[in-house]
Amino acid sequence: RSTTPRGxxxxxxxxxxxxxIERRADMLSDEPAxxxxxxPLGVADAYLAAVAVSLARTIxxxxxxxxxxxxxxxxxxxxxxxxxxxxATLLLESPGPFRERNxxxxxxxxxxx
Numbered sequence: 001r002s003t004t005p006r007g008x009x010x011x012x013x014x015x016x017x018x019x020x021i022e023r024r025a026d027m028l029s030d031e032p033a034x035x036x037x038x039x040p041l042g043v044a045d046a047y048l049a050a051v052a053v054s055l056a057r058t059i060x061x062x063x064x065x066x067x068x069x070x071x072x073x074x075x076x077x078x079x080x081x082x083x084x085x086x087x088a089t090l091l092l093e094s095p096g097p098f099r100e101r102n103x104x105x106x107x108x109x110x111x112x113x
Contacts, residue, residue: 008044012047012048012051015027016051016110019055023058023059024059025056025059025061025062027055028052028055028056028061028063028064029064031064031066032048034071042071042074043074043078043103045071045072046072046073046074046078046101046102046103047098047101047103048072049066049067049068049069049072049073049097049101050067050095050097050098050100050101050103051097051110052064052066052067053067053097053100054095054097054098054110055110057097063097072101073100073101073102074101074102074103075102076102077102077103077104078102078103078104079104080103080104080105080106080109087104089106090104090105090106091104093105093106093107094106094107094109095107095109095110
């Protein structure tokens with residue numbers, strides 16, 4: 001597993017593609033290993049939790065318990081775009097599971113289209 005930001009992004013996209021095909025709740029049940037030390041601010045750990053909650057909700061399954069751990073939430077806001085110009089848009093658009101973890105992303109953060 002690659003824990004570089006690019007490696008994380010590729011692994012996440014691969015998982016999202018596989019989940020789109022299989023749509024199984026058990027794909028979300030195992031807690032991923034913490035990678036907070038490998039990516040800044042623990043963003044990856046919080047992001048994975050937000051993804052798991054979002055995907056569980058799309059298939060009508062209960063989100064996995066690990067996604068609610070305090071270590072899966074950021075203490076300070078993180079914005080997907082570093083510039084101030086888009087912050088208001090990200091604050092408005094960010095899906096609930098992301099906002100709950102202090103992550104501010106676009107409305108289509110999990111879209112593969």
